[in-house]
Amino acid sequence: MSHDHDHDHDGHDHDHDDHAEPVAAAVPAAALRARAIEQLLVEQGVLTRETVVRGIDWLVSRTPTNGARIVARAWVDPAYKARLLADAKAAAAELGIDAAPSAHIIALENTDELHHLVVCTLCSCYPRALLGPPPAWYKSNEYRSRAVVEPRAVMAEFGLQVPDAREVRVVDSTADVRYLVIPRRPAGTDGWSEERLAALVSRDSLVGVVDPLEPDLVSAA
């Protein structure tokens, strides 16, 4: 079992790798440090190994599929979308998705006029209670620094060209709020079922670095 997991204390789900050395050099050292800290906490009776294992299992039981279901429902049901924008955790709960341990979650709607891109420049804040652990690139120093300085170049590397007339709004998840992007519904999906639409919503589109998959990439269901 790897011990260099992210943690989630008090619903404050971010890493503290802003205090660490550069990623490439620090991975073994960070893992050793985490293991040593865990061992001390267990020896001192602050927590048990079972607590740690259950925490990891809970975290990885959350997946981007949750986000895809939420987005697909919002695409087909304007009233649901309005509730999602007003209170994302309550809207998730309507679909049986329990994000209760999370920090405050806000859904950001992408439109023809406005494209949201989420980053956490300070560490790696992410809506883990909904989507599970963030992508590795999301935690990289490169993404964290470049997303605010040259977001359009970063998105282009992911394959997304945002038109110049559309505002790119980088949202830096600095504090007690976690952000989920509602991407634009792809053209050519009229009449699609919610389940089929959800298959278009990739993990990365929930962060805003790409749009959802094109309809012709998903087999007919």
Add this chain to the structure above:
Amino acid sequence: MTLAAGTRVRVLDGASIGHVRTPWYVKGKTGVVAHVQGSFRNPETLAFGGDGQPVRPLYYVGFRRGDLFPGTEGPALDTVYMDLYEHWLEAV
């Protein structure tokens, strides 16, 4: 003090020692309050065994990206938004 939506604010240019949730790149910069996110425990004391009290109002503040990173690429309409605690802001 509660800052209303639309208030222009300058981010204080203070030190970043400890668990500070204000990125360096907005310090001293001017933005606009979009809305209040609510009140949350103060991370700067919470992270060090404190109770985080009193809670602090947290604001969703928008900046023009060109103001933060002059000379970088991209249309002038691009923005950067983030959540900032009230004790890091002054109305201008």
